[in-house]
Amino acid sequence: MPEGHTIHRLAQDYAARFADRGPVRVTSPQGKFTGAAALLDGSPLHTADAHGKHLFLGFRDPAPEHTDWIHIHLGLFGKVTLGDIGPRTPAPPPTDTVRLRLAGPTAYVDLRGPTTCALITDTEKQAVHARLGPDPLRTDHHADPAAAYRRISRSRTTIAALLMDQKVVAGVGNVYRAEVLFRHGIDPYRPGRDITSAEWDAIWTDLVALMREGVRTNRIDTVRPEHTPEAMGRPPRVDDHGGEVYVYRRADRPCHICGGEIRTADLAARNLFWCPTCQRN
DNA sequence: GCCCAATGTCGAC
């Protein structure tokens, strides 16, 4: 379930369980990270950081003053599972698909199926930041919406594709892309250069709010209070991954606002969802 | 059991 909110939430979760809480056991039961795991095994986790969909676990190296980072990207199917450890509840034996396990006295965290899990230096981490656009979930210099607008306003590419381009905006995925365009009534096929500065400001502000809420609740909810199942007397979403949404994976179903059919189309190898009636701007 | 899709990204042609 990895869009940016998931990754920022994971950074918080890893830090809460391990940061500055003593030595961490680092293992790779699956075997693809065994060498690096052995190098880090027994060191304390110092910090966790997230930019877009990239997660970084920092282990301070005392001798020369620097930090070694585990760089993690979940890709489409990577998953992290967290568990508590107690006197009578030891960590369960990892399955053979666990790429990385961190374990301390009170908790363990398993990582499965990532596209990236690599040990990198500070310099390499900086290079990752450098190729990512601003992230609505950061609060530092990596959260400047003007940097995104400079690219968007010069591009003939559709706004739907631009929102998914991590060099333009970091952390937005297929769900937030579809939902934020719906919330602003914007036709996903409009070229970036036709998006006004005011429209972009509104989209960015909305992404900040939606994604912060996503970090808090660990799911994606995008419907306004007046469109919730309770408010509308409609059944809640069933098939799914949790949150209430307007268009994502709702092809051929009625729009919550106008009642027309939600449409879907292929766009750059991903499924796009939108309401042609509500998104005419 | 098999087949497919999935909130992602990269590189080859």
Added chain:
DNA sequence: TCGACCTTGGGCA
């Protein structure tokens, strides 16, 4: 534009 990659879960036989 396409296939490759990483894993799980659901639908169907």
